[in-house]
Amino acid sequence: MERIPYLRLENITKTFPGVLANYSINLSIEKSEVHAILGENGAGKSTLMKILYGFYRPDTGNIYLDGTPVDIRSPLEASRLGIGMVFQNFMLIPAFSVVENIALALPKLNVLFKRSEMEERMAVVADRYGLSVDPRARVWQLSVGEKQRVEIVKLLLSGARMLIFDEPTSVLAPHEIEGLFQIFKNLTNDGYTILFITHKLREVMACADRVTVLRRGSVVGTVLRSDTTEQELAYMMLGEQSLHLDRSTKKPPEGRSKTVLELKGVEVSDDRGGLGLKEVSFSISSGEIVGVAGVSGNGQKELGEVVLGLRRCRAGSVLLHGNDATQWSVARILGEGVACMPEDPLVMGVAPGMTAQENMILTDRMNYFRHGGLFIDWKAVRAEVERRVENFGLPIPNLDTPVIALSGGNVQRLVFVREVARRPSLLIAYYPTRGLDLAATKMANDLLLACREAGIAVLLISEDLEELFSLSDRLIVMHRGEVVGSFKPEETDRLEVGLLMTGSKAP
Amino acid sequence: MEARMRAITRVGTGQPARLIRLMGMVSFAFLAVGIFLWAFGKNPVRAYGEIFQGALGSTYGLTELLVKMTPFILCASATALPARIGLINVGAEGQLHTGALIATWGALTFGDLPRGILLPFLVILGFAGGAIWGSFSGALRTMVGLNETISTLLLNYVAVLLVEHYVHGPWKDPASFNWPFTAEFTEAARLPTFGSSRVHFGLVFALTAVVVLYLVLRKTRWGYEMRVIGDNAEAARRAGIPIGRYIVLTMFIGGGLAGLAGMAEVSAIQGRLRPGISTGFGYTGFLVSWLASHHPIGIVIMAFLLGVLALGGDMIQINLGLPYSTVNIIMALIFFIVLGSGQLKKMGA
Ligand SMILES: Nc1ncnc2c1ncn2[C@@H]1O[C@H](COP(=O)(O)OP(=O)(O)O)[C@@H](O)[C@H]1O
Ligand SMILES: [Mg+2]
Numbered sequence: 001m002e003r004i005p006y007l008r009l010e011n012i013t014k015t016f017p018g019v020l021a022n023y024s025i026n027l028s029i030e031k032s033e034v035h036a037i038l039g040e041n042g043a044g045k046s047t048l049m050k051i052l053y054g055f056y057r058p059d060t061g062n063i064y065l066d067g068t069p070v071d072i073r074s075p076l077e078a079s080r081l082g083i084g085m086v087f088q089n090f091m092l093i094p095a096f097s098v099v100e101n102i103a104l105a106l107p108k109l110n111v112l113f114k115r116s117e118m119e120e121r122m123a124v125v126a127d128r129y130g131l132s133v134d135p136r137a138r139v140w141q142l143s144v145g146e147k148q149r150v151e152i153v154k155l156l157l158s159g160a161r162m163l164i165f166d167e168p169t170s171v172l173a174p175h176e177i178e179g180l181f182q183i184f185k186n187l188t189n190d191g192y193t194i195l196f197i198t199h200k201l202r203e204v205m206a207c208a209d210r211v212t213v214l215r216r217g218s219v220v221g222t223v224l225r226s227d228t229t230e231q232e233l234a235y236m237m238l239g240e241q242s243l244h245l246d247r248s249t250k251k252p253p254e255g256r257s258k259t260v261l262e263l264k265g266v267e268v269s270d271d272r273g274g275l276g277l278k279e280v281s282f283s284i285s286s287g288e289i290v291g292v293a294g295v296s297g298n299g300q301k302e303l304g305e306v307v308l309g310l311r312r313c314r315a316g317s318v319l320l321h322g323n324d325a326t327q328w329s330v331a332r333i334l335g336e337g338v339a340c341m342p343e344d345p346l347v348m349g350v351a352p353g354m355t356a357q358e359n360m361i362l363t364d365r366m367n368y369f370r371h372g373g374l375f376i377d378w379k380a381v382r383a384e385v386e387r388r389v390e391n392f393g394l395p396i397p398n399l400d401t402p403v404i405a406l407s408g409g410n411v412q413r414l415v416f417v418r419e420v421a422r423r424p425s426l427l428i429a430y431y432p433t434r435g436l437d438l439a440a441t442k443m444a445n446d447l448l449l450a451c452r453e454a455g456i457a458v459l460l461i462s463e464d465l466e467e468l469f470s471l472s473d474r475l476i477v478m479h480r481g482e483v484v485g486s487f488k489p490e491e492t493d494r495l496e497v498g499l500l501m502t503g504s505k506a507p
Numbered sequence: 508m509e510a511r512m513r514a515i516t517r518v519g520t521g522q523p524a525r526l527i528r529l530m531g532m533v534s535f536a537f538l539a540v541g542i543f544l545w546a547f548g549k550n551p552v553r554a555y556g557e558i559f560q561g562a563l564g565s566t567y568g569l570t571e572l573l574v575k576m577t578p579f580i581l582c583a584s585a586t587a588l589p590a591r592i593g594l595i596n597v598g599a600e601g602q603l604h605t606g607a608l609i610a611t612w613g614a615l616t617f618g619d620l621p622r623g624i625l626l627p628f629l630v631i632l633g634f635a636g637g638a639i640w641g642s643f644s645g646a647l648r649t650m651v652g653l654n655e656t657i658s659t660l661l662l663n664y665v666a667v668l669l670v671e672h673y674v675h676g677p678w679k680d681p682a683s684f685n686w687p688f689t690a691e692f693t694e695a696a697r698l699p700t701f702g703s704s705r706v707h708f709g710l711v712f713a714l715t716a717v718v719v720l721y722l723v724l725r726k727t728r729w730g731y732e733m734r735v736i737g738d739n740a741e742a743a744r745r746a747g748i749p750i751g752r753y754i755v756l757t758m759f760i761g762g763g764l765a766g767l768a769g770m771a772e773v774s775a776i777q778g779r780l781r782p783g784i785s786t787g788f789g790y791t792g793f794l795v796s797w798l799a800s801h802h803p804i805g806i807v808i809m810a811f812l813l814g815v816l817a818l819g820g821d822m823i824q825i826n827l828g829l830p831y832s833t834v835n836i837i838m839a840l841i842f843f844i845v846l847g848s849g850q851l852k853k854m855g856a
Contacts, residue, residue: 331747351738362746376728
């Protein structure tokens with residue numbers, strides 16, 4: 001007799017207005033495997049997972065659990081069936097402690113719950129699978145990795161047998177990613193099933209048993225990890241597109257360059273009133289990429305904000321083109337040619353309910369003001385936006401759709417293109433390739449190099465050392481709000497930078 | 508990539524679709540109240556008949572409807588403008604009162620000026636009275652972070668009490684037999700009415716306000732920047748849009764519009780300041796604005812609908828022996844259904 005897979009999807013199709021997100025998906029998931037779902041941004045991975053989790057209803061198709069058809073009408077139903085989802089934005093209450101959060105999520109909780117008993121149950125699960133978190137800590141005090149572990153414990157205690165992770169690594173630091181994969185292994189050894197969504201080949205190769213590749217809403221194929229290579233997976237994922245990421249097209253900047261930005265002994269407060277930046281001094285010239293290496297949360301956010309005029313200096317000064325810009329308003333600084341691609345484009349860079357076109361001119365809107373700034377010349381805007389979409393190959397089918405309907409990767413690209421297209425003299429780029437798939441990463445990197453060639457000074461803030469080393473002309477390393485190192489990339493290596501970043505080596 | 512999988516289906520989400528949905532919800536509210544009336548042994552068809560007959564069945568009803576709609580529209584505009592940048596101004600009632608108060612001061616002090624000078628001056632004073640009250644809340648929000656919903660609500664009580672103070676005290680007309688009235692305005696201080704009806708020039712203010720609001724929001728750079736603030740204040744701040752200035756300014760203009768409503772009530776309808784110049788116009792205006800999703804044209808439509816209900820309330824009281832609060836229940840139900848369905852949509856249900 002044929003073996004019945006743990007979970008089977010048959011002919012699942014799901015459309016959104018104007019978009020075919022999933023088309024006739026067939027997929028089998030075995031018990032206790034790590035099954036990776038691989039695909040570029042917009043391939044339909046999240047949609048498929050939300051169907052499994054009862055958040056969306058498919059237009060057609062069936063779902064079978066252990067051979068019986070099931071109708072997953074709601075997340076509650078999914079959780080009753082033992083299907084749990086670890087969200088990217090964790091569903092936790094910041095002011096509550098870890099145990100309280102977990103207790104809240106349990107279906108059969110007595111009105112009076114015993115904290116000690118709860119902590120014990122937590123400890124058992126935590127020990128067994130390597131999910132250590134202090135049960136008494138308040139959730140707001142936890143790092144992202146810890147919050148993720150709390151989510152997992154929560155799901156395990158509420159009886160989930162199959163855990164869905166939608167791009168869980170995009171928020172994690174490198175060492176935390178390894179820890180997560182170890183947790184996957186521990187869980188599958190005990191009979192749990194893991195569905196792992198990603199667009200990163202390396203991660204698939206590091207942790208999956210089987211891989212299903214999605215492209216444009218359809219399944220390209222399912223393969224055993226042990227039978228495949230990164231090359232083959234990339235080919236399945238991208239189709240005919242070229243794979244070649246030429247990261248070495250570095251040209252030395254031509255001609256004489258001028259100092260665009262200079263920071264002199266800058267000190268600012270962080271959000272909690274502590275010192276966010278300590279005595280930071282450095283400068284960037286036109287046509288130069290200065291990479292800022294560091295674990296996020298070590299002053300990168302404050303650095304960009306002080307340059308943009310969003311945060312005031314406690315001491316020191318900021319010079320733009322040689323002029324003291326320490327007290328300038330944000331509008332004036334933007335007007336002087338400073339552009340920023342923020343760390344979270346959807347939250348910081350766009351008005352999600354407004355159209356792609358309207359968002360495309362958010363930071364250079366002044367150029368389209370007419371009649372003394374009373375009206376906006378929407379005709380000129382339209383022409384310019386169409387030109388940008390065309391020139392930069394932005395995959396936005398309709399300029400009048402609200403940005404919220406675009407995929408996260410496309411929002412990121414829109415903001416990036418917007419900031420580059422207005423020809424700034426200084427571009428502050430936060431994690432320009434974070435969360436992007438291969439093709440988009442290449443585009444973003446090429447764009448940064450093109451900026452440099454065009455004489456734009458680029459401040460590149462990234463956690464990806466590979467990217468920093470291949471793009472930067474100069475590297476500075478930040479730790480606890482201080483610049484603890486400043487090198488040419490060829491003068492140092494990843495190990496040294498890595499140690500400086502984590503404070504393991506004195507500067 | 509998305510370009511290639513475009514357009515399988517397309518569901519209308521534009522203005523007409525929204526209007527149809529809104530009308531559906533309003534009908535639902537009427538149906539719900541109808542069942543309620545029927546359960547209490549009243550004939551709902553007749554009750555509704557009376558309501559619409561009362562408002563729309565005679566010239567008198569129609570003109571009274573316009574009189575009611577005037578403050579509704581102005582107060583709704585006072586709510587809608589700040590709402591565009593995410594502020595919740597529940598203070599139109601107070602702003603209406605301060606507008607009436609300051610305009611009254613002008614009318615009592617400069618009553619002898621010629622009409623051509625006095626009336627425009629009173630209009631400015633009425634606007635300023637409301638504008639100062641509104642921008643006070645805006646400034647508190649900008650400078651000390653005080654929530655504008657709370658400050659506007661509390662300032663409503665202050666404004667109403669200020670009016671009480673002046674009509675009971677310093678401005679009481681000696682000839683009023685101890686009633687809390689100010690002296691009657693001079694003829695020059697009376698806003699003109701149309702024909703023999705009570706429809707007054709305030710209606711022109713209201714309609715102008717709606718048209719200007721529409722144009723500003725749709726066509727101008729301010730409308731654009733306000734939409735950005737309302738949609739994502741953080742992105743607006745990072746794009747160099749002066750949020751604090753917009754907060755004070757929208758509360759200033761919004762308050763001013765409510766102030767105009769107050770000025771028109773004393774100058775056109777009452778001819779003097781006295782307590783109870785507003786029967787909750789500010790709050791009804793708030794309701795109108797939210798029902799209309801703060802859209803200028805929607806405001807006129809909703810003001811019409813609530814105007815009909817408010818007038819009809821009098822009719823069913825007289826003809827059917829039903830309490831006026833029946834109408835309040837209908838309004839509240841409409842409000843809940845509209846807000847509730849908006850909330851559901853946001854949650855993705
Ligand atoms: N709620 C939604 N409404 C409209 N379109 C959506 C919605 N969710 C996703 N889409 C579209 O469906 C496609 C697949 O999206 P998604 O499943 O999020 O992709 P992935 O997770 O693989 O990046 C994209 O084109 C996206 O824009
Ligand atoms: Mg996704």
